[in-house]
Amino acid sequence: MSTPTEPAVSNNEKLPHEDNDNNGMFVRIINKSKVYPLEEYAHSEIRNDHINEKVLPVELGESRKNVTVPKQQKSLFRRNFKETLILSAAILTIALSFVAVTVYYILSYSRPELVYTNMIWRHGDRAPAHYFPNFTEKYMIAFPRGIGNLTKIGAEQAEHLGLLLQRRYIHPGNITSKQIHIRSTDVHRTIETAQHVLKGMSFPDTRINVELTTNVDTAGNPFFDCPVATQFVLDQKEKYFLRENFSEIYELMQRELNYNSYSYYLFDTLNCLKAHDLALPDWLRSEELYEKLKFLSWHGVEAQFGIGPYDNKLQRKIRGGSSLRGIVSRIACKNGHQLTLVKKSFTDYQQQHDMTIAALLSTFSDIHSILGKPPLIGYGANIAFEIWRIDNLYEMKVRLIMYANQWDANPQDITQFAPGCEDSIKFCNVTKFIQHSRQLFFDNVQEACLKDGENLTSRRCNQKIDEY
Template identity: 25%
Template sequence: MAAPLALLLGISLALAPPLAQARSLRFVTLLYRHGDRSPVRAYPRDPYQESTWPQGFGQLTQIFIRSTDYDRTLMSAEANLAGLYPPQGQQVFNPNVSWQPIPVHTVPDSGERLLKFPLSPCPRYEQLQNETRQSAEYINKTRQNLEFLEMVANQTGIRDVSLESVWNVYDTLFCEQTHKLLLPPWVTPDVMTRLKQLKDFGFEFLFGIHQQMEKARLQGGVLLAQIRKNMTSAANASAPQHLKLLAYSAHDTTLVALQMALNVYNGRQAPYASCHIFELYQDDDSNFSVEMFFHNESGREPFPLTLPGCDQRCPLLDFMRLTDPIIPQDWARECQVASNVQDTELIVALAVCGSILFLLIILLLTVIFRIQSQPPGYRHVSNEGEEQP
């Protein structure tokens, strides 16, 4: 009895459906802001000019991947990689150095078209910004803060302080305050709070308020298109998959542009070292899903982010469908304003017509020249002088 029972059990197991595979993490994309830095610049009457900062303006403090071509983002990338990947085994080239070299890829700042926002040149985006300046929200915000902005201009020595430029003042004061420098008497806690609120409004001006979806196609949608491409490649079973993690070391404006495009922005500036996380999972049914998180507070787990219209665990196909409207199909063409497109088409048409006319003139001149070059008096007449039947 034992043998037939064993045989029956074996057949049953062979015919049973295979056990479902556990859900597995397949690919991760990180977009993070650089770490603590000195101010980008000082205002004219600032008591702390560049000589105050040993490392100069816009540099990281204390700590000496695709990254923008700035020292602070490159150094942040290197520091993060040093913490993530200490050498092990054959990777140890010096027992006294717990570090291994890992390449950080970048492009010159003038050619950056992925991580530095707002992207330019883009005439249509500039047109949208001009329209935003005419919106009721922008006009009312300017009117409500006009006296305050004038006070800031007088105290700083900046000729013109607007809703778009006030972030520079806040950023400089914030850096000085963070590094325990004594702020001028006019910089009260209430002033800092108000400057912060206007700075946050400045981010919304860049990527929202008016025609947010079209702004997204011209700005954050460009980076999102690359992130989607990377995830799709990672989910393609037929493609060789080597990368498990892709990190972008960038800026607060990069994070805001992306999160405004995804419509998950919380309305506040991304703090130093904050990180937007995309996790691609292969589910137990072999389909793929995407989860997003935002780490913006030390000592706490990352906050889950939910793409509008989907669950926090969003099927990859739904993620792609919901983000399709904010992905530019031809960024250069979409960046042109309507009149420029028409003008370009007219110029092309005129150029074609002009080329055809030029060729016709050349042909006509060639014929005339050949006629004039024949000997005088020569004339070819068919059958001349022959008797007619």
């Protein structure tokens, strides 16, 4: 029996299934499913030619099934993808919001706030402190205000220092003159320097406190009267003079000045003359002489403070420790009143001398890393002990114990050398600082200096120190 031949599909005729909406897709699927044999083996009826294509009914049914399944899969995929995208966007939005809030609180809570400063500075330029007959009077025309007094240059240095302090610590409206406490030793040049510093800070009417006379001022004058400490130096005198090693220096002073005792007095006079560009006599012009006088002067300071080759714990606690105690007692007071501190800034300024700064730094772990070797402390040199509030907690820390070696120098961070702060960078826990400092001074230095002697040391804030 012969099989009836199916009519050929012409270019213009439509198959029944082509009325279906899937027609275009169906044709494309058929075309993409073609297998193309090599050109020379391909039969004309299986070439990629629509004119020669033949489609059987069975193939159409199977093709409908094959087309419907991918369409459903694509629709499901698109829906899932859209839901996933929306969910991801929501999660990302929540995460970004959380990060923003976290960063805000971190910045708000970790921003340090300065709440208290205790600062010591040396007076400005002055006239020589010692008078050599037949020598010093030749130069007194340059120092009309007299031996040891502040000069015009010193007053200008002090005002400039005040301006620098104003820029560093004082901002419009954040502090008043009532929040500034100035303490000075009972010496005219330090009192006058404090006045000029306050003028530079724009607080010229602030009161300057002179609490004790120099001989009993244990915080401001490291060489206050103390028989025990004085005897220690007397026992070392011939040793620290180093007469055998520097005999030419003492012979020179004897010949030119009729004086052969403390070389520091000549060194101080030489510094004053050089600072004012005054003509020096030939015998005083040598740079080698200057360096030797500088060395001998510091060698004597080491004996006074019980440091270096004259290492003595008792001497250190009496001389250097008393200067340290003056700082610690004020910080202990402020730390004890921390709840009021955070509302206002408080500032204590102490107008002192070069030896006050040297005594204080002698209690630090490495004085030469701070001052150099041998040290020379310039006019207006200053140290600032700063207490900061951190992380929005009432936890006080000492930060940036700053030291500048003269009035116009940029301060350097020396916190790491302070007692108890050796492992600290910039910030040091104030309780740790106080606890370690207590080992370096006497609570009652007069008792250590003279048994049953009258205690002339201020007892202010002793109870606060005892709490640590």
